[in-house]
């Protein structure tokens with residue numbers, strides 16, 4: 327299903343022409359309204375005439391999270407507070423939060439973007455949507471809410487917390503769509519089962535729209551089986567808009583980027599040069615239609631790859647694949663670069679494994695060690711010591727082959743790994759750097 | 760004769776090698792009024808496998824599952840041997856000659872007068888029952904563990 331079919335199926339040439347035009351306009355707009363960009367553009371000798379094709383975007387400087395911090399709170403805003411109708415911000419666990427603003431038009435644009443990804447996932451005005459994202463400063467709750475309202479669905483703004491009650495509401499109100507983080511979706515499934523619910527008959531769920539944390543395709547399979555739904559990934563970040571930048575269609579082969587609103591590039595995070603088509607690198611996004619907060623070449627720190635091949639769904643937009651990690655949560659263990667998602671991929675490829683795991687990093691002397699805790703269950707428990715050891719050795723071997731690193735695997739008792747209602751806490755780094 | 764009569768239900772429990780975990784298992788069994796007849800613990804640095812034979816295996820199983828323990832049910836054989844030096848070695852020789860594979864075994868103390876009882880987990884229990892009976896080895900039936 328499409329929300330704005332003509333825009334979602336433009337020819338590649340039309341997309342690039344439109345992007346070039348919008349980029350020129352945005353440069354002029356930011357130059358006039360944001361002192362930070364006026365100074366930067368002057369420094370780089372940039373004006374709207376510097377852009378003649380879409381590749382010319384590479385002439386522009388990058389914007390980073392630090393630029394947001396340095397201009398805290400409203401230094402990057404291009405619109406007067408009179409025109410701003412909403413402010414969101416990050417939790418700011420390290421230093422000052424990242425603040426973003428929206429004009430009325432921005433909220434309209436954002437809602438349409440979310441409506442597009444919802445329609446792409448087969449969601450319509452017939453649906454009852456249970457939103458279990460926290461409503462607040464975080465863009466997830468409100469972002470999804472307004473977009474889903476725009477397609478005319480009935481929304482249950484359950485917000486976060488009290489899982490048993492959430493399940494009761496989903497059952498009683500007949501939710502057909504669940505919106506939350508993927509790890510919370512698994513938690514819901516687990517609690518529902520423990521409460522004695524029959525997922526197929528007690529719940530009417532058919533679609534899940536999950537985001538706000540990285541998850542693997544194996545985790546998707548687990549969620550789809552556990553909740554008897556189709557689980558769709560979507561992508562966004564508040565600095566460039568919020569959720570709705572990209573989302574999967576029913577083909578589930580990469581997330582369609584709304585390229586009439588964003589330019590996506592993939593660069594090598596070290597050299598800052600574009601990677602070859604289809605290679606992994608850091609995603610860089612330039613929003614083209616934001617009024618309150620124009621941003622150029624925002625460094626997302628997400629590692630992913632793009633394809634511009636046409637999709638069977640008919641959309642022509644570039645698709646981004648699930649980020650495999652973040653430039654900053656890449657773990658360096660004994661000098662080896664490891665993304666937690668690689669560990670997850672290995673674990674979830676093992677039949678019957680529990681979705682709850684945790685990676686513990688420790689340092690003894692000068693040596694780092696990684697231990698992966700996996701919750702045991704009847705499928706992973708062998709009554710014979712030899713078989714139990716062989717099973718653990720097999721996981722250890724798989725991890726070693728994939729990561730090039732020796733990590734210990736330890737089975738722990740059920741429910742001994744802390745459950746989260748928001749983002750799962752997968753890594754406990756006890757190393758003192 | 761029904762060979763199933765000789766199959767003794769054994770319950771294995773996964774425990775983390777942490778303080779108090781063993782106790783929690785025995786406490787759960789005590790609360791459901793189950794008597795432990797024989798027990799063995801196989802452990803490593805990180806985890807252990809507790810194996811039990813008890814008088815009410817079904818109650819034991821249900822109560823452990825209820826408490827979220829990871830539990831497996833298995834069949835083992837209880838073999839009575841002469842309680843004298845060489846008794847066990849004689850039995851092991853017979854088992855070896857019969858080409859039966861033992862996965863593990865443990866003792867059951869204070870069972871019968873003049874006899875010791877060993878619990879065996881064989882790879883193929885049906886084959887083991889058949890061959891051991893042919894050799895006139897004394898196999899105990901499950902009722903025995905309900906009585907002692």
Ligand SMILES: [Zn+2]
Pocket residue numbers: 575576577582637638639640641
């Ligand atoms: Zn598609």
